[in-house]
Amino acid sequence: MPDITSWLLSWAIVAGSxxxxxxxxxxxxxxxxxxxxxxxxxxxxxxxxxxxLFHLVPVIGSFIVMAILAFxxxxxxxxxxxxxxxx
Amino acid sequence: xxxxxxxxxxxxxxxxxxxxxxxxAGWMAWRIVEKAGLPGWAGLGAxxxxxxxxxxxxxxxxxxxxxxxxxxxxxxxxxxxxSGSAGAPRPLAPPPKxxxxxxxxxxxxxxxxxxxxxxxxxxxxxxxxxxxxxxxVVPDPSVGKPHARLLTAANRLGLxxxxxxxxxxxxxxxxxxxxxPRDISAVRSIRLGSVELVLSRV
Numbered sequence: 001m002p003d004i005t006s007w008l009l010s011w012a013i014v015a016g017s018x019x020x021x022x023x024x025x026x027x028x029x030x031x032x033x034x035x036x037x038x039x040x041x042x043x044x045x046x047x048x049x050x051x052x053l054f055h056l057v058p059v060i061g062s063f064i065v066m067a068i069l070a071f072x073x074x075x076x077x078x079x080x081x082x083x084x085x086x087x
Numbered sequence: 088x089x090x091x092x093x094x095x096x097x098x099x100x101x102x103x104x105x106x107x108x109x110x111x112a113g114w115m116a117w118r119i120v121e122k123a124g125l126p127g128w129a130g131l132g133a134x135x136x137x138x139x140x141x142x143x144x145x146x147x148x149x150x151x152x153x154x155x156x157x158x159x160x161x162x163x164x165x166x167x168x169x170s171g172s173a174g175a176p177r178p179l180a181p182p183p184k185x186x187x188x189x190x191x192x193x194x195x196x197x198x199x200x201x202x203x204x205x206x207x208x209x210x211x212x213x214x215x216x217x218x219x220x221x222x223x224v225v226p227d228p229s230v231g232k233p234h235a236r237l238l239t240a241a242n243r244l245g246l247x248x249x250x251x252x253x254x255x256x257x258x259x260x261x262x263x264x265x266x267x268p269r270d271i272s273a274v275r276s277i278r279l280g281s282v283e284l285v286l287s288r289v
Contacts, residue, residue: 033147034147034150036151036154037150037151037153037154037155038150038154040154040155041119041153041154044154044158044161045122062112063108063111063112063115066112066115066116066119067115069115069118069119069122070114070115070116070118070119070122071115071118074122077160078122078123078160079121079122079123079124079158079159079160
């Protein structure tokens with residue numbers, strides 16, 4: 001007869017792994033919804049689209065991408081203030 | 088201070104972090120949409136929508152819309168040369184990094200040699216007699232009166248066709264008035280009507 005403690009431990013590991021797997025899949029799906037538009041925005045701004053993969057970083061990933069766009073000088077040029085958004 | 092303490096206690100540490108994150112995200116969204124040429128409040132508003140009942144779905148949709156919509160920044164095209172057709176011509180914007188170069192420009196061909204520099208922001212190429220000090224005369228019946236405009240600034244030279252029937256060509260390619268000013272700093276020659284003018288630095 002197997003030891004009840006090791007049996008419970010095995011089930012806890014299986015259940016925990018399943019929960020982690022579901023969390024990871026959901027995280028990837030949500031990140032994908034952010035990565036696709038961010039890739040295009042970064043490309044239009046003149047940056048490498050791959051920077052949008054920072055969305056895969058939990059919690060702060062979106063902030064990193066936004067900070068790059070908000071505080072960096074866009075290589076493809078920015079709209080100038082005071083002329084209606086035109087160059 | 089007591090109220091702030093009570094508010095912090097109400098929100099908890101997680102709530103305080105969420106508040107800071109929300110303010111930071113709103114500020115960055117404001118800057119991002121402004122760089123695209125849209126009003127900054129639109130970006131801030133999109134972030135603040137997360138506080139409402141719609142949650143994060145609408146801001147996510149707005150992110151997709153922002154990514155694929157037309158940006159006002161893109162409508163003007165390249166800002167290389169300012170338009171001279173509407174009112175007085177504006178000077179060309181200098182390139183970001185440039186070595187000092189005080190040389191002028193020369194257009195040579197068809198029996199004329201026209202030298203000019205950056206002392207004036209624009210010159211007019213004409214087939215008729217010079218009216219202004221900045222008129223450059225190319226005495227040929229195929230050259231309009233006036234025919235084209237040259238724009239100068241910071242080692243760069245622009246050319247704008249003024250709609251003369253003889254036509255203006257840059258290295259053999261037709262330049263139309265609706266094209267606006269084009270940078271010809273690196274071209275070999277231009278043609279006004281039937282007169283070929285070779286461009287060089289002097």
